[in-house]
Amino acid sequence: MTTMTIAKAINEGLRATLSNNPKTLLMGEDIGPLGGVYRVTDGLIGEFGADRVVDTPLAESGIVGTAIGLALRGYVPVCEIQFDGFVFPGFNQITTQLAKMHSRSNGNLTVPVVIRIPYGGGIGSIEHHSESPEALFAHTAGLRIITPSNPHDAYWMIQQAVDCQDPVIVFEPKRRYWLKGEVDTATAGLAEDPFKAHVVREGSDATVVVYGPLVPVALAAANAAAEDGRSIEVIDLRSISPIDFDTIEASVKKTGRLIVSHEAPTFGGIGGEIAARIGERAFHSLEAPVIRVGGFHMPYPVAKVEEDYLPDIDRILEALDRAFSY
Amino acid sequence: MGATHLPSTEFDGTDVDDQLEAEAALGEPPVEMVQLLGPDGKLGTDAMFSEYAERLDAEKLRGFYADMTAIRRFDQEATALQRQGQLALWVPLTGQEAAQIGSGRASQPQDYIFPTYREHGVALTRNVDLAELLRQFRGISNGGWNPKDTNFHLYTLVLAAQTPHAVGYAMGIQRDQRLAEANGMAESGAAEPKAAVMVYFGDGASSEGDVHESMVFASSYKAPVVFFCQNNHWAISVPTAVQTRIPLSNRAKGYGFPGIRVDGNDVIAVHAVTEWALEHARQGNGPVLIEAFTYRVGAHTTADDPTKYRASSEEAMWRAKDPLERLEKYLRSEDMADDAFFKQVAADGDELAAYIRKSTYDSETPDIRTAFANTYVEAHPLVAEELAWFEEYTAGFAGEDTAEGAGH
Numbered sequence: 001m002t003t004m005t006i007a008k009a010i011n012e013g014l015r016a017t018l019s020n021n022p023k024t025l026l027m028g029e030d031i032g033p034l035g036g037v038y039r040v041t042d043g044l045i046g047e048f049g050a051d052r053v054v055d056t057p058l059a060e061s062g063i064v065g066t067a068i069g070l071a072l073r074g075y076v077p078v079c080e081i082q083f084d085g086f087v088f089p090g091f092n093q094i095t096t097q098l099a100k101m102h103s104r105s106n107g108n109l110t111v112p113v114v115i116r117i118p119y120g121g122g123i124g125s126i127e128h129h130s131e132s133p134e135a136l137f138a139h140t141a142g143l144r145i146i147t148p149s150n151p152h153d154a155y156w157m158i159q160q161a162v163d164c165q166d167p168v169i170v171f172e173p174k175r176r177y178w179l180k181g182e183v184d185t186a187t188a189g190l191a192e193d194p195f196k197a198h199v200v201r202e203g204s205d206a207t208v209v210v211y212g213p214l215v216p217v218a219l220a221a222a223n224a225a226a227e228d229g230r231s232i233e234v235i236d237l238r239s240i241s242p243i244d245f246d247t248i249e250a251s252v253k254k255t256g257r258l259i260v261s262h263e264a265p266t267f268g269g270i271g272g273e274i275a276a277r278i279g280e281r282a283f284h285s286l287e288a289p290v291i292r293v294g295g296f297h298m299p300y301p302v303a304k305v306e307e308d309y310l311p312d313i314d315r316i317l318e319a320l321d322r323a324f325s326y
Numbered sequence: 327m328g329a330t331h332l333p334s335t336e337f338d339g340t341d342v343d344d345q346l347e348a349e350a351a352l353g354e355p356p357v358e359m360v361q362l363l364g365p366d367g368k369l370g371t372d373a374m375f376s377e378y379a380e381r382l383d384a385e386k387l388r389g390f391y392a393d394m395t396a397i398r399r400f401d402q403e404a405t406a407l408q409r410q411g412q413l414a415l416w417v418p419l420t421g422q423e424a425a426q427i428g429s430g431r432a433s434q435p436q437d438y439i440f441p442t443y444r445e446h447g448v449a450l451t452r453n454v455d456l457a458e459l460l461r462q463f464r465g466i467s468n469g470g471w472n473p474k475d476t477n478f479h480l481y482t483l484v485l486a487a488q489t490p491h492a493v494g495y496a497m498g499i500q501r502d503q504r505l506a507e508a509n510g511m512a513e514s515g516a517a518e519p520k521a522a523v524m525v526y527f528g529d530g531a532s533s534e535g536d537v538h539e540s541m542v543f544a545s546s547y548k549a550p551v552v553f554f555c556q557n558n559h560w561a562i563s564v565p566t567a568v569q570t571r572i573p574l575s576n577r578a579k580g581y582g583f584p585g586i587r588v589d590g591n592d593v594i595a596v597h598a599v600t601e602w603a604l605e606h607a608r609q610g611n612g613p614v615l616i617e618a619f620t621y622r623v624g625a626h627t628t629a630d631d632p633t634k635y636r637a638s639s640e641e642a643m644w645r646a647k648d649p650l651e652r653l654e655k656y657l658r659s660e661d662m663a664d665d666a667f668f669k670q671v672a673a674d675g676d677e678l679a680a681y682i683r684k685s686t687y688d689s690e691t692p693d694i695r696t697a698f699a700n701t702y703v704e705a706h707p708l709v710a711e712e713l714a715w716f717e718e719y720t721a722g723f724a725g726e727d728t729a730e731g732a733g734h
Contacts, residue, residue, distance in 0.1 A: 022505070051501055057546055062490050062539030069494020072479075073438075075501070077494075089535075096484045097491070104468035105480055107700040141701050165703035195707075242708050 001184055007177040009151035010040050010116075012185070013158035014078065018048050021076060024162055027054040027063055028080030028116075037082055038118060038177055060090035064115065068098055071111040076162055084119040084171075085128025085300075091136075098167045099142030114161045118174035119147075120213045120263050122310055124303040131300050132264035134171055138241040138273075145240040146194050147171040149215035151181040153238065156189040164194075171240070173213035197244040199251065203233035206257035206323055209248055209274060211237035214261050214311060221316035230320065240270055248274060249281045256287035257323040261311045266294035288326035291319045357573040359619055360599055361589035365647045367655025369594070378598030384662040390431065390593045391653050391663070392671045394423035397447040398650065399675030400456055401624075403682050404446075404463070408628045412686050413463040417444045421591075421623030424649030425556050427451060428596030429524065429618070432604060435477065436521040438495055440488040443481040444556075445526050452478035456678070457685030466692055485527070486534035489553070492525030493540045496549035496607075499523065522550040522607035524600075530561025532577075533569045541581040541613070550607035552600065553578075553615045556590060558622035563635040575617035583613045590620030591649040621647070 004012065017024050026041055032055035035042030045053035056063050060081060067077035081087045087094075094115065101111045121130030137143055144166050148154040154172070161168035200215065201222050210218040215236045222232035233251050237243065252258050258278055260271035275290035293311045301309050362379050363369055369379070401418050408416040419426065426447025433439060433451070441448055449459050454471050461470030462481060469480035482488035499521050506518070527537060532555060544551050555574055559566050570577075578585025584606070588599045596618055603614035621644035625632050632641070657663040698713045 025501075051504060057539070057542045059539040059542060061536055062493075062543050065487065065490020065536060065539070066494030066497060066543055069491040069496070070498045071494075072491065073495045073498025073502070075498050092484065093487065093490065093536075097482075097487050100468075102703055103697065103700045105473070105700075106467060106469065106696065107703075108469075108472040108474060109480075110703050112703075144702075144706075242706055244707075246707075 001182045003180055004151050004155075004183055005178050005180050006148065006151050006154045006173070007038055007040050009155040009181075009183050010158050010172065011042055011044070012183075013155045014041065014044060015047070017078075017159045017162045018044065018052060021162065023074060024076045024078065025052040025054060025070070026078045026080065027056050027067060029056060029058055029063075029082050031055060031080050036080060038174065040116075040172075040177075041080065060086060060088075061093050064090040064093035064098060064113070067113045067115075068093065068101065068111050071113050072109065076112050076114070078114040078116060078158075078162060081115060081117045083129045084117055084131040084133055087115075087117055087133065090115075094137065094143070094167075094169075095140045099140045101142075102166070103142060110165050111167055112162075112165050113167045114158075115167070115169045116158070117169060117171050118177070119171045120173050120175055121300060121306050122175040122213065122263075124306070126303065127300075130303075130306065132171075132262065132295070134169075134240050134262075135264055135269045137169055138270060142167065143241060144168045144195070145171065146238060147173065147212040147240060148238070149173060149176065149212055149236050150179065152183045152189065153194075155183045155185065156192060157194045157238075160190065160194040171212060175213050176216070179216070195239040195242055195244065197238055197247040198236045199233060199247065200236045201232065201234040203231040203255065205231045205255055206259065206320055207233045207235060207248070207251040207255045208316060208320075209235045209237055209258065209260045211240065211262065211270075213263065217311065217313060218261060218316060221313045221320070224313060224317060225320055230324070232320070237270075243270070243274065243277075245274075245277050245281065248278055252278055252282045253285045256285055257320075258286070258290045259293060259316060259319045259323060260290065261293035261316055261319075263295055263310055265297050266292040267297050269294060288323040291323055293319045357576060357587055359587045359589055360595050361592050362595040362598065363592045363652055363656055365591075365652050367652045367659060369656060372595075372598075375595065375598040375602065378601050379594050382594065382597070384657075384660075387594075387653070387657060388663055388667060390427055390597070391650065391657060392674065393427040393431070393447070393450055394593065394650050394653070395671045395675050396678055397423055397427065397450050399679050400446060400450075400682060403679040404460060405624075405628060407460070407683065407686055408463070413460065413628075414465050415463055416628045417463075417626070418622075418624040418628070419444050419446050421621045421644065421649075422556055422558055422618075423447055424593035424653075425590035425596055425618035425620045428593040429554055429600040429616070432597050432600035433524060434519070434521075434604070436519045437604060437608075438477045438479070438492075438499075438521065438523045440479045440492040440495070440523065440525040441481055442485070442488065442526050442528060442531065443483055444528075445481075448526065449478055452476040454478050457682055457689075460682065460686055461689065464686060464689060466689055485531040486536040486540075489525050489527060489531075489534075489536050489540035490543065492523045492551050492553075493544045493547075493549050496523040496544065496551040496613075497547055499550055500547070520550075520608040522552060522604045524552040524554055524604065526554050526556065528555065528561065529557040529559065529566045529569050529574060530564070532574055541577075541583075541615070544613040545581040545583055548610070548612040550610065551613045552603045552607055553613060554600070555615065555617045556620055557617050558590075558620050560622055560626065560632075560636065562626040562630060563632075565636075573617065575615060578615035581613075581615075583615065585615040585617065587617045587619055590618030591644075591647045591652070593649055593653055
């Protein structure tokens, strides 16, 4: 066991995959000598050279597009998109090309590209630096989307993304980059399925499903609810596509109440998808409608008011109150 | 023919004869266009490229003619199949045979080709089964062939999206070569032949941002890639002048690599220029942009009506520059081919057309289960769940009279 931050855990995970697989390479803006704007790739260019840690031109479509070409040649590129709001110049390449290549080639071609995207708000930043666009990608068949919430998962999930034969987008909770935790670097970590949810706190009265940056928030809300005598189960979704509905369903059949919370706007979001599916699977177990706690239907607001936008402990507790009022 | 570098440039209107006037209006020196075989069927000379033409023996030239005839016949057959309702759509290439056969025949097996969606002639040169090529247009596949068999990638319908793929593939070739050198394979004789990538796009797609980004990446990393732009003068209904106010080949200057305009209806010149460019790239000298100056004689697709946007006189003017006719004139004048040859080539074309027709009629409609199977490489619970539902749903129709009632 080693204690490290999420940023360091991803760095170590990338170092491990670069060491283990000569076909892996990293590409992105400022990921070389600078080590990325969040220093996630710090030191890697010195160890692995400029052929494998590639500072690219400032062009997201070009980054993803050339990564696809490298993958067709047998490489496994890991692309860094500098910020969530800047992925959209590459959106066409991700959704019309990367996601469909295996399908449209009748299974003849694989493009195991990994795209890392720091996402989410709460860092007091300027426009386009705090967004949560995961639902836009989850709607696209052919992509897999995972998001670690702690250093241990961060260390292993980036390596598992590289090992996966499908394209994988790794959404990294940027406001938790400096969150410290224990990482078990023994290879047993590879046995954990990155596409399965984890029950991170057991409870019996209600279930709260969260992922990425909101996992600590939900755990704090569960602790606060415990003081009121409510036993809250918290699930860290970990994978946004596919979604591990089995784990959620089992929990809801036990608790009878479900809250889903994410920073992304609720309309058309992951919470709505979970609500619909759990409604089908566990209708008779539900004591209350599934309640979503998320961002509002507006462009991500300016930093000085983002606290009013982001789900926090009180908003999750308020949702729990509503769930218990039925 | 005297001068072989003919002046040419873009033009404001739809009258192609305005070329010289438009060029004069630019007030800049004319861009030279490499031409070896003129519309009159006479072979000129070129300081740089004649040596490439000299390597072409009679058999090679007859092969070019046979290829161009075959692909034109194929184009006619596919158009007919679309008219009969056998294909959903067809994208004709007539007029662009020399640009495609000349460049495709200049590539080597180890090179990798990224087409747009009109490169049927290039597909022929890469030994793609042309019956498989029609599967996409019949609606039974989104890519009817395995690119790994021929190093000819699938067609890409989102314009220019394949250009960064080509550059990335070329970056992979660079890394493979450096790894091989580091491992000492070059010295041991185990090295693969040097390879390059060629990517096709058109004058319309040249406006897409992906072309710009690709050229930036290619130039920055000196990637072994040839950008082959077929300027066929019309992006559906919009003339090239709306895409560019300078000759497209000039754009290469801005990226810092060579750009060449070649007469795209001259198969000998196209072959020469492409051979040079691919070798330039293979040897590690970086990318090249080739602009093949040609013309889409037919419609953009079978859903298009060119009479709405261009004059028939313009089409007639380009028909006079026909790539097949000029090569036929040359072959006959040099006694490289006789009537029997041309008769045989025509008969081979008819045979190809019959094969295409039969293959299309005989092609099987796929099962949607293959789409479930190919969405992901690895097992996916949502796909499995939806497939299980589909199986149960279709099983409910078992025993009904209408075999097609199963919803697929």
